[in-house]
Amino acid sequence: MFHKIKQKFESAKEHHGGNSQTNFGISIPTAGDISKREIYRNRYNHGVNLGSCFVNESWIYDTIFEKGGDNEYDAVSRQVKETSVDEAAENLSRHYKEYISKIDWKWLKEEAGITALRVPVGYWHVGNGKFVKSLAFESLQNVYAKAKPWDAFKDLIKKAEENDIGILVDIHGLPGGANTDSHSGESVKTASFFGSRSYVDIMVNEVIPFIVTDVCQGNENIIGLQIVNEAAFDNDAKKQKKYYSRAVKSVKSIDESLPVVISDGWWPQQWSDWLEKEKLDTSVVIDSHVYRCFSDDDKSKNADSICKDIPNSINFPRDKADYVVGEFSCVLDGETWSKTKETRDECVKKFGNSEIKQFSQVASWGWFFWTLQFKYGDGGEWGLKPMTEKGAIPKRPKDASIPPDENKIKDIIKEHNDYWKDKGGDKMEHWRFEDAIRCAIADIEAFHKFDGSRLGRWHAWSEQRKLQHIQEKGESDYIWEWKQGYQRALDEFNGYHY
Template identity: 55%
Template sequence: MFDKLKSKIENAIDSKHPHEIQISIPDASKVSKKDIYRYRYNYGVNLGSLFVLENWIYDDLFGHGGGSELDAVTSEMKATSASDAGRKLAQHYESYISSIDWAFLQNAGVTAVRVPIGYWHVGNGKFVDGLPHESVKHVYQSAKPWDFLKQLTATAGGHDIGVLVDLHGLPGGANADSHSGCTISTASFFHNSGYINQVVNEILPFIAKDICVNNENVIGLQIVNESVFDNKASGQKSYYLKAVKAIQNVDSTLPVVISDGWWPQQWADWVQKHGLATTVVVDSHVYRCFSDGDKAKSAQEITGELSKTLNFPKDQADYMVGEFSCVLDSKTWDMTHGDRQKLVQTFGNTEISVFAENASWGWFFWTLQFEHGDGGEWGFVPMVNNSAIPKRPSGAHSIIGDNEIKMFVQQHADYWKDKGGDHMEHWRYEDGLRSSVADMSAFANFKNSLVGRWYSWKTQRRQQYVKQKGDGEFMWEWEQGYQKGLDESNHY
């Protein structure tokens, strides 16, 4: 039985860890603020409709009609002028950013904001020639959204808050929804080589060089938002691979975020196949208010099923929940009995709890602020104030000490004593446990942060250890020790 168990563990480890990977993480004593920004577990929020406009969040720019940003800006430009439209956009950017309550975000424990942008914003319209937004180029040259993004990033950094730059709008669309920036019936980006080449060869490298490298609080670059579901996803796979390589040529340690296309396992398999599991984070969006199946369930049923309906393959890749809310459909509420506020609190807290077990890079609520009102169950501020979204603790969380380490090592040895333990290497278990504790302590020293991107971090730390002390048939003991530390202390 022992041989079978040992073989199973060793085979699992071999399948998860390539023999040679690029190690980008430092020793625990040298973990920098930049490292923590890029790896820590996130309590985050989206800045929806700051740059990529959505009528239901901010409608001021849609005064002359239009179902998407391109339509709205085109209508505004025709009704007034390109300079006037640009001036109105600039006023929107300035008003939105000045309305952000950074003290509130800090008090809520926010670690990062996800900032959706369109390709047309990059470099203030620098890359729209030959693309759908070319006709409004002068509007964005005048509005200068890229300057505002840089200002926002600097301000966030002053509050120890990270920025995830999210290329939300791609030419031709990664999906056919209006938040892609234009009105289309079918997403065409992934099957248009001209669009892909312009994004990969020009736009992504510019973003990486101009804002990601120069700001320690830029935590990553998301190269797509909500890719359409595709069983083969050949277009997505081709684009993702080219995009990752283009970004790595600028900064090999910058996290690159892709969309799960509503199928998490598909992309765990992909990152494993291409050896990108230490570089790529997979973004999955979690909403329980859109599908017919969820609309047919009560709030209690949806909440009770969360742990079963959300289960990322976290032993193969790192995941984040880039969007979610506390919203349930009106049909759900029609069949639900009980105090709505308490049920929303339970739903939101359950979401956060389930994410903490599955999403190694944390979560980003949709969304922060609205032109009219607070957004209700779509709004981060009211959901934090109503305790539906728990605040991240600011005080130091408990991390196991030396006595507990010795106790766990003894328990490990006792368990294996009559199962071949005399021939094993329990010192590796202790090494893994102590390494885990050192890492967690380093992260906790910066704003009580938790170790995130568990797969990437642990894989790299393991490879470092192998280089220092050699590989062997009992490396699974190191793995178990490292994981034991995370299980015991890497949470609030």
């Protein structure tokens, strides 16, 4: 929706010689009049990953790895070789059912306050093995046709909707791999997806359109489509950019308002700059993963130092684009613990809360903890439930002072007017500042009515509202006052109080 609004606005502005007061015929929701689908797609998320539900990882669930293998392709191939296609399919099908049946929906909704699940899937799961021809998983097509992971995924979507929980479809495994890790589903020595025209063509022309048409359009609780997970770092990333451009176009040709999620490739600034340049900043959300247990730099620090460094090390340019932390945990490395004097539980709680606090400042689409559940045990510092119960991951607050106190609103407006009084304020348009405050509050109230939600995607949403304001009230040199007012209202009234 946002991309279309911006496109129409710009074309109409050019056509009318820059006269932005023209009625552009843009159909967008007025302040406070927001559909449930739009809230799902734009609210701030307290989320969790369903690690190893579909894209299997042996350290989380070892069900399909009983015959060996380091990744899903090798594990299933070995089982087929040693048993049969039917037995391998039954093993997978049983895993999907057991995993999903184990989900405690009541706890997720009422205790943890989870708003959405990030669900990793591989291209080989889509349509029950429909798109594997000429790809690595082609030899296993019959297995997935019988195991029916896509049917299980659709059941999961419905169960989530019954609990007001959204689903982020995460294409975790791409042909040839976006990275060389086993969570791509197959063994690759070099990540070859972005450099292969045939791989990209299959995803952009076949897989992505199928996903959008088959599950995203018909389910109002689908919050977005992630078109890649953890793209390898690339200094110029020309091939990644080509894929992202084509994929976004593919999605938007079917569903204009569906958020498209890309990987930051371990360089957040690179992608906000690119999105701004390509005018895709209101269509795309950038996914950045936050772990403090892998790098030598983090291993060299104690827990307290890592916590204190979070505001500096997690600092996305939120004014340029929308960000989501698609994965993070409360795990610190053994070397860090060897340098730490404080108790482990105390440090873990401090670490988790420091992460959540920082995310609430810079990640406008929220966060997704890695991960929900394990076959054995609770996952410790990788597990959502133990971390929530220990207070390391705060439960989502649903109480808020909404509507805000009118006196507080008037004080903010007066403060703005007084500041500019002796700085040329008499020539300014302070009414725009107040207009933005009132508009933002109406939006905040509308989101809050749906299960205590908070407005998210601050960049895209405020840009939409700014263009709507210009359409209705006209262009001006003082649009900056409107922008300041909207952002001030978000800062004052939209945050979670942990």
